[in-house]
Amino acid sequence: MRRAADRIAGLILAGLAAGTLGAVSTSAAPAGAASTDLKSEGPTQPAKVQDGQYTDKNGDPTYHVTDGGKKVDWYTMSGYVRYNSNCIVCHGPDGMGSTYAPSLVDALKGMDYAHFAGIVVGGKKDVNASQELVMPAFGDNKNVMCYLPDIFTYLRARSDGALGRNRPPEHEPKPAAFEKAEDACMK
Numbered sequence: 035m036r037r038a039a040d041r042i043a044g045l046i047l048a049g050l051a052a053g054t055l056g057a058v059s060t061s062a063a064p065a066g067a068a069s070t071d072l073k074s075e076g077p078t079q080p081a082k083v084q085d086g087q088y089t090d091k092n093g094d095p096t097y098h099v100t101d102g103g104k105k106v107d108w109y110t111m112s113g114y115v116r117y118n119s120n121c122i123v124c125h126g127p128d129g130m131g132s133t134y135a136p137s138l139v140d141a142l143k144g145m146d147y148a149h150f151a152g153i154v155v156g157g158k159k160d161v162n163a164s165q166e167l168v169m170p171a172f173g174d175n176k177n178v179m180c181y182l183p184d185i186f187t188y189l190r191a192r193s194d195g196a197l198g199r200n201r202p203p204e205h206e207p208k209p210a211a212f213e214k215a216e217d218a219c220m221k
């Protein structure tokens with residue numbers, strides 16, 4: 035059994051390996067980046083984009099939804115796919131919740147990336163519920179950890195109302211950096 039601290043460390047490494055968090059938060063925005071390129075549907079506007087990944091003013095991953103909700107950034111698309119293979123069984127289609135697990139469309143309102151990551155890495159148990167509800171810990175599951183910013187980004191778009199239900203019809207191209215980081219993380 036790995037300690038929670040090790041899990042968190044592993045998570046941070048996964049984030050760095052994925053070339054996402056570390057790279058995005060330390061690099062400066064390109065001078066004169068056109069604000070129109072960053073404009074998104076929904077209330078949260080990206081402050082920066084690097085290698086196809088958008089981040090908000092706090093450096094948290096965020097979505098880039100355009101074309102009236104029809105087109106999404108690569109990370110939102112990837113998050114949709116990963117959500118559907120790892121989370122849908124309990125949290126229901128499109129993050130809407132089920133009789134067993136809460137709606138993540140609701141839960142993500144006001145939840146930042148660090149809080150989200152902590153729950154997914156370490157799990158959560160509702161000891162007060164009449165039925166024992168368990169959110170499993172995914173800290174050792176690469177199919178989740180290597181795509182954690184992606185899943186957050188997708189759920190944030192759903193929670194913000196920037197993205198409707200079902201599979202996004204169009205997406206931005208897969209960044210070369212994503213593919214490289216994915217290979218490194220999944221190894």
Ligand code: HEC
Pocket residue numbers: 117120121122123124125134135136138141150153154158159160161167168169170172178185
């Ligand atoms: C085996 C069922 C199951 C799976 C699979 C599952 N969850 Fe959960 N999850 C739960 C339950 C049950 C809760 C509520 C736990 C509680 O209330 O303490 C929960 C709670 C959460 C919460 C906190 C919600 C809140 O209101 O605080 C988040 C965030 C979350 N899950 C994300 C995910 C993500 C992302 C995935 C996929 C990687 C996932 N879950 C997969 C059952 C599951």
